[in-house]
Amino acid sequence: MKTSIIPRSSLRRVSRSLPRVTPRFPVSSIGVRFASSVSQRPGSEYVSFPGALKSAFTSDLKFALPSDHPTLPTYRIVDQDGNIVDQSFNQDLSDEEVIQLYKTMMTVSIMDVIMFDAQRQGRLSFYMVSAGEEALSVGSASILDKQDVVFCQYREQGVFAQRGFTLNDFMNQLFANKLDNGCGRNMPVHYGSKELNIVSGFYQSVCETTHLIGHQHTVSSPLATQIPQAAGAAYGLKMQRINDPTLPPRVVAVYFGEGAASEGDFHAALNIAATRSCPVVFICRNNGYAISTPTLEQYRGDGIASRGIGYGIDTIRVDGNDIWAVREVTKKAREMALQDGGKPILIEAMSYRVSHHSTSDDSFAYRARVEVEDWKRRDNPLSRLRKYMEMKGFWNEAKEKEARESIRRDVLKAFSQAEREKKPPIRSMFEDIYEELTPELKAQMKELRDHLEKYPDEYDLGQYEGGKSSLDL
Amino acid sequence: SPEVKNGTTKRMNLFQAINDALATALAEDENVLIFGEDVAFGGVFRCTMKLAEDFGAERVFNTPLTEQGIMGFGIGLAAEGMRPVAEIQFADYVYPAFDQLVNEAAKYRYREGKTGRSAGGLTVRMPCGGVGHGALYHSQSPESLFTHIPGLRVIMPRSPLQAKGLLLSAIRSNDPCVFMEPKILYRAAVEQVPTSPYTLPLSKAEILKEGENVTIISYGQPLYTCQAALQKAEQDLGISVELIDLRTVYPWDRETVFASVRKTGRCMVVHESMINAGVGAEVSAAIQADAETFLRLEAPVTRVAGWSIHMPLMFEKFIIPDVARIYDGIKNYAGLS
Numbered sequence: 149m150k151t152s153i154i155p156r157s158s159l160r161r162v163s164r165s166l167p168r169v170t171p172r173f174p175v176s177s178i179g180v181r182f183a184s185s186v187s188q189r190p191g192s193e194y195v196s197f198p199g200a201l202k203s204a205f206t207s208d209l210k211f212a213l214p215s216d217h218p219t220l221p222t223y224r225i226v227d228q229d230g231n232i233v234d235q236s237f238n239q240d241l242s243d244e245e246v247i248q249l250y251k252t253m254m255t256v257s258i259m260d261v262i263m264f265d266a267q268r269q270g271r272l273s274f275y276m277v278s279a280g281e282e283a284l285s286v287g288s289a290s291i292l293d294k295q296d297v298v299f300c301q302y303r304e305q306g307v308f309a310q311r312g313f314t315l316n317d318f319m320n321q322l323f324a325n326k327l328d329n330g331c332g333r334n335m336p337v338h339y340g341s342k343e344l345n346i347v348s349g350f351y352q353s354v355c356e357t358t359h360l361i362g363h364q365h366t367v368s369s370p371l372a373t374q375i376p377q378a379a380g381a382a383y384g385l386k387m388q389r390i391n392d393p394t395l396p397p398r399v400v401a402v403y404f405g406e407g408a409a410s411e412g413d414f415h416a417a418l419n420i421a422a423t424r425s426c427p428v429v430f431i432c433r434n435n436g437y438a439i440s441t442p443t444l445e446q447y448r449g450d451g452i453a454s455r456g457i458g459y460g461i462d463t464i465r466v467d468g469n470d471i472w473a474v475r476e477v478t479k480k481a482r483e484m485a486l487q488d489g490g491k492p493i494l495i496e497a498m499s500y501r502v503s504h505h506s507t508s509d510d511s512f513a514y515r516a517r518v519e520v521e522d523w524k525r526r527d528n529p530l531s532r533l534r535k536y537m538e539m540k541g542f543w544n545e546a547k548e549k550e551a552r553e554s555i556r557r558d559v560l561k562a563f564s565q566a567e568r569e570k571k572p573p574i575r576s577m578f579e580d581i582y583e584e585l586t587p588e589l590k591a592q593m594k595e596l597r598d599h600l601e602k603y604p605d606e607y608d609l610g611q612y613e614g615g616k617s618s619l620d621l
Numbered sequence: 622s623p624e625v626k627n628g629t630t631k632r633m634n635l636f637q638a639i640n641d642a643l644a645t646a647l648a649e650d651e652n653v654l655i656f657g658e659d660v661a662f663g664g665v666f667r668c669t670m671k672l673a674e675d676f677g678a679e680r681v682f683n684t685p686l687t688e689q690g691i692m693g694f695g696i697g698l699a700a701e702g703m704r705p706v707a708e709i710q711f712a713d714y715v716y717p718a719f720d721q722l723v724n725e726a727a728k729y730r731y732r733e734g735k736t737g738r739s740a741g742g743l744t745v746r747m748p749c750g751g752v753g754h755g756a757l758y759h760s761q762s763p764e765s766l767f768t769h770i771p772g773l774r775v776i777m778p779r780s781p782l783q784a785k786g787l788l789l790s791a792i793r794s795n796d797p798c799v800f801m802e803p804k805i806l807y808r809a810a811v812e813q814v815p816t817s818p819y820t821l822p823l824s825k826a827e828i829l830k831e832g833e834n835v836t837i838i839s840y841g842q843p844l845y846t847c848q849a850a851l852q853k854a855e856q857d858l859g860i861s862v863e864l865i866d867l868r869t870v871y872p873w874d875r876e877t878v879f880a881s882v883r884k885t886g887r888c889m890v891v892h893e894s895m896i897n898a899g900v901g902a903e904v905s906a907a908i909q910a911d912a913e914t915f916l917r918l919e920a921p922v923t924r925v926a927g928w929s930i931h932m933p934l935m936f937e938k939f940i941i942p943d944v945a946r947i948y949d950g951i952k953n954y955a956g957l958s
Binding site: 299329413416588 | 651652654679680682684685687689690691692693694695696697698699700701702703705717720721724725728730731732733734735736738739741771772774795796824872875876
C-alpha cells in the first residue's frame with residue numbers, strides 16, 4: 149500500500165500558485181505602455197515598424213554593401229613632416245606648454261626603453277611599451293579635465309603621465325614595492341592613481357568624498373571589461389550632477405585597442421552607453437596588431453569607427469600620430485559628450501604599434517622587421533611634434549639633447565629608488581578581499597604565520613616590510 | 622530594533638518584500654539605482670513594480686539585453702560611489718556576466734589597493750531554483766560557482782521577512798553581493814513583514830529550530846522541505862533535529878554550524894543545486910577539518926542535494942531533494958544511535 153510520509157498540506161503551502169515562468173519579453177497585458185508607441189499611417193512612404201522608424205519603403209531589392217561606403221576619413225592637422233595642413237588650426241597652448249607635452253611624451257618613451265631593457269635583465273617581471281602611441285595618449289589626456297574619470301587598457305602610460313602620475317609612481321608600481329598603490333598585487337604596468345582617497349565610508353556618504361576628484365581606475369588584464377564599466381561610471385557622474393547641480397560637468401574617457409573591440413564587452417558598452425545617454429568618450433587605439441593578429445584577421449569592416457554609427461554614436465577617426473589632431477578631436481568630443489544631458493562619442497585613433505606587444509613577445513616572428521623600421525623612420529608621433537616645434541622655432545637639437553639626458557637621469561633615479569624599497573607587508577595579500585577580514589581569512593593568515601615560523605629558512609621574508617610579524621592578528 | 626519589532630507589519634509574499642526593500646533603498650539613498658532587462662514595467666516577476674513610476678526613469682530603467690553589459694555597467698557605477706542594484710532575469714543567464722563578476726567586481730577592491738576604490742556598492746539580484754517546469758534554463762542554482770570567488774558575498778533568503786532584511790543589508794554592504802531569490806517562493810511564501818526598514822546580518826546563520834540528535838544545514842527553498850521532513854521524522858523516530866539556515870552561503874557562518882554539530886554529532890547538508898562541488902561539499906569538508914568538531918562526529922556528514930545532472934523538464938521531482946529523501950537521511954542517522 150502506498151503510504152505518504154509527506155504531509156501534503158505543508159507541500160501545498162509551499163508550491164501553491166507557482167509563479168509562471170515568464171517569457172523574456174514583457175507580456176502585452178501588463179497595461180503600462182511606454183513612450184515609443186508607434187502605428188502605421190495609411191499611405192505612408194515610410195515603414196513605421198517600432199524597430200526602425202523612418203525607414204523608407206523601396207521596391208528595389210538591394211543589399212547594403214560595405215564597399216558602397218567610402219572608408220571613413222582620418223582627420224589630421226599636421227602632416228608627417230610637421231607642416232600644418234588644416235589652416236583653421238591655431239595653436240591653443242603657449243610654446244612652453246607645447247614643450248611640456250613633448251617632454252611628457254619623451255618621458256614615456258625613454259622610460260619604456262629603460263624598463264624594457266630592465267625586464268630583459270630580469271630586474272622586473274614584465275613590461276609593455278607604448279612606442280608609437282605617445283601622442284594619442286598624452287594628447288587626449290591633455291584635454292581631459294582634472295576631474296574627469298579615466299579607464300585604461302594597459303598601453304596608456306602617456307595618459308597616466310599627463311594626468312600627474314610621477315616617475316616614482318610608475319616605478320613603485322613596476323617594482324611592486326611597499327609604496328605601490330596596488331600593494332604589490334598586480335603585474336607591472338597595471339597602474340592606478342591615488343588622486344583620491346575614498347574612505348571606505350558607509351552607505352550614503354561614500355560619493356560625497358569622491359565627487360570632485362578625477363582619477364584613473366586601476367588597469368586590469370581582462371580586455372575590454374573596462375568599456376561597459378566606463379559607461380556605468382559615466383552614468384554615475386551624470387546622476388551625481390542631477391542630484392547635486394552645483395557639481396561640475398564631467399566625462400569618463402575609456403581607452404582600448406582595436407583587438408579588445410572584438411570582445412563582447414565592447415558591443416555591450418557602446419549599446420548601453422547610447423541607450424542610457426552616458427557622457428563617455430570611447431577612445432580606440434587602432435595600432436594594427438593585437439599581439440600577432442593583424443587587423444585583417446580582427447575585422448572586415450571599416451575599422452572600429454564604422455561601428456559607432458551602427459550604435460547611434462557620433463564618431464570620428466583621427467591620425468593618432470598627430471598630437472594636434474588628437475587634441476582637437478578630444479576637445480570637441482568632450483564638449484559633445486556633455487551636450488543634450490550627456491551622450492557617448494567614439495574616437496578611433498590610428499597608429500602603428502612600433503614595439504613588441506610586451507616583453508613576452510618577439511614581434512618579428514609575425515611581421516617583417518623592415519615594416520617596423522619603416523614606420524619608425526617615416527612617421528612617429530614624437531618626431532612629428534618635434535618637427536612642428538622646430539619649424540615654429542622654439543625647439544632645436546641642443547634642447548632636444550639636454551631634455552633627453554635630464555629625463556634619462558630622472559628615470560634612472562626613480563628606478564633605483566623604487567628598486568631599493570621593501571616589498572609590501574605580507575599581510576596585504578589577505579586584505580581588501582572584503583572590506584573587513586573575514587574569520588576564515590583571519591584563520592588562514594594565522595595558518596600562514598605559523599607555517600612561516602616553522603620553516604623560516606624556506607622563505608625570504610626579509611624583503612617584505614615587517615617580515616612575518618605583519619601577519620599578527 | 623524595538624521600533625521595528627513593535628512597528629506595523631504587512632502581509633507580503635516574497636516578491637512584495639523584495640519590492641518593499643528596493644523601494645526603501647531608493648527612498649533612503651539617492652545613489653541607489655535599479656536596472657536590468659524589463660525592470661521598468663515592474664519586472665517579469667513583479668519585483669520592481671511601480672518603482673520607475675515612484676522614483677523616476679533615471680533611477681529605475683531597462684538596459685539592452687546584455688548580461689555582461691549590465692554587470693560591467695553596475696561595476697562602473699559602484700566604482701564611482703553609487704549603489705547599483707542590477708537584476709539578472711534568471712540566474713541561468715548570469716554566465717555571460719561571469720567574467721565581469723569574477724575578474725572585475727570581486728577583484729576591484731583588491732587590485733585598487735591603496736586607492737580605496739571598490740565595486741562594493743554593487744548588488745546583483747537573480748531569481749534562482751526549480752519552479753516545477755523550468756527545465757534547463759529556468760531552474761538553476763549556481764550559488765556554488767559564486768562561493769568559489771573571493772570578494773563576493775552570496776546570499777539566499779528563505780522567506781519574505783528574511784528577504785527584505787537581507788536585501789537591505791546587501792545593498793548597504795560595501796562588498797559586492799550576489800542576492801539569489803528562490804523564485805518558487807515569490808508568490809508561495811507569505812508572512813507578516815515590518816513596513817519600516819530593518820536589516821539582517823550577512824554571514825550570520827540562523828538556527829530555525831533547536832534539536833539534540835542531528836543538525837540539518839540548508840538555505841533557500843529546501844528549508845521548507847527540511848521542516849516538513851524533520852517534523853515527520855521526530856514524530857516517527859523520536860529524535861530531535863536542529864535546523865540551520867545559512868542565509869549567506871559565502872562567507873558562511875562557520876561558528877554557528879560548528880557549535881551545532883559539536884552538540885548533535887551528526888550533520889546533513891541539504892541543497893537544491895547539484896551535489897558535486899556544491900555548497901554542501903565545502904560545509905562538510907570544513908566540519909570534518911575542524912579538529913574540535915571532528916572529534917564530536919558520530920557519523921559521516923551526509924549531503925542530500927540535486928544529482929550531478931542538468932535539470933530536465935519532466936524529471937524535476939526526482940532531482941530536487943524532497944521530503945522523502947530528507948526523511949530517509951534522518952532515518953539513517955536514527956539507525957545509528
